Amino acid sequence: MEFCVLASGSRGNCTYVSSGETSILVDFGLSARTTVKRLSEIGVAPSAIEAVLFSHDHVDHWQGIETFRTSYPVRLFANEGTASSIDGACKKCALTWEIFETANTFSIGALQIEAFSLSHDAADTVGFVISDGSAKLGIVTDLGQSSPVVENKLKSCHAVILESNHDYEMLMQSERPWSLKSRINGRSGHLSNEDAAALIQRSLSEQLRGILLAHLSQDCNTQTLARRAMETVLKEANRLDVHLSVLEQERPSARFQLTRETLIIQQVP
Numbered sequence: 001m002e003f004c005v006l007a008s009g010s011r012g013n014c015t016y017v018s019s020g021e022t023s024i025l026v027d028f029g030l031s032a033r034t035t036v037k038r039l040s041e042i043g044v045a046p047s048a049i050e051a052v053l054f055s056h057d058h059v060d061h062w063q064g065i066e067t068f069r070t071s072y073p074v075r076l077f078a079n080e081g082t083a084s085s086i087d088g089a090c091k092k093c094a095l096t097w098e099i100f101e102t103a104n105t106f107s108i109g110a111l112q113i114e115a116f117s118l119s120h121d122a123a124d125t126v127g128f129v130i131s132d133g134s135a136k137l138g139i140v141t142d143l144g145q146s147s148p149v150v151e152n153k154l155k156s157c158h159a160v161i162l163e164s165n166h167d168y169e170m171l172m173q174s175e176r177p178w179s180l181k182s183r184i185n186g187r188s189g190h191l192s193n194e195d196a197a198a199l200i201q202r203s204l205s206e207q208l209r210g211i212l213l214a215h216l217s218q219d220c221n222t223q224t225l226a227r228r229a230m231e232t233v234l235k236e237a238n239r240l241d242v243h244l245s246v247l248e249q250e251r252p253s254a255r256f257q258l259t260r261e262t263l264i265i266q267q268v269p
Helices: 032-041 065-071 080-089 148-155 168-173 178-185 193-203 223-236
Strands: 002-007 014-018 023-026 051-053 075-078 105-108 111-117 126-131 136-140 159-163 210-214 243-246 255-258 263-267
Touching: 002 032, 014 032, 032 065, 075 080, 075 105, 111 148, 126 148, 136 148, 148 193, 159 193, 168 178, 193 223, 210 223, 223 243
Parallel strands: 023 051, 051 075, 136 159, 159 210, 210 243
Antiparallel strands: 002 014, 002 255, 014 023, 105 111, 111 126, 126 136, 255 263
């Protein structure tokens, strides 16, 4: 399996995943032009994308899809709550949906998708475990708190794209209104660095090869703080063999190849 995070953050989220036979995007929160540009930077033609899979209905996860579909007629997958809410927010889009049921497994070509519920303040937010029949990639980028379901899903994964949104002290000391601070730090908001590290501590398996820290706040976090919190947990578990990356908003990640045994960096932008 190959994957690359094209962007991660509050201004747009999009991840490329491919079995070699089937290529999809998870979320489409960038403009169509930027998405095409970043796919080109990693050597992927936009015409190779067969489908887009949506985790939830917040605009930073779907805002570019209408324009993209005018040139590239991809299939669109979402649960009923997400599809309905995107339709309501973008009445002119006239999108055609293929609906999946949360907590079920379904296929897009050669990729198998497990969708599971997350605690985040959207219509019906989900995380995904994506498999090519061998390796498994977990994508969990918007959640306010963990759950036994989330932990069990991550235990099955060989690589995880995981939210590490904010540093608690930076958030509390920021000039954001208290209502926003409470929302971000609440049960349906976003994981702090320490929360993300604790989640990995509870779900760390022998087969985990890589962690990519996602959705960092520009104002209330730093790459150094996010990395330090996760490195502490990995060091305590004697798992410094696990690759650790911190994702960015303004440029794509490396392009990775994932197998059961290894996580290989194929290309660095």
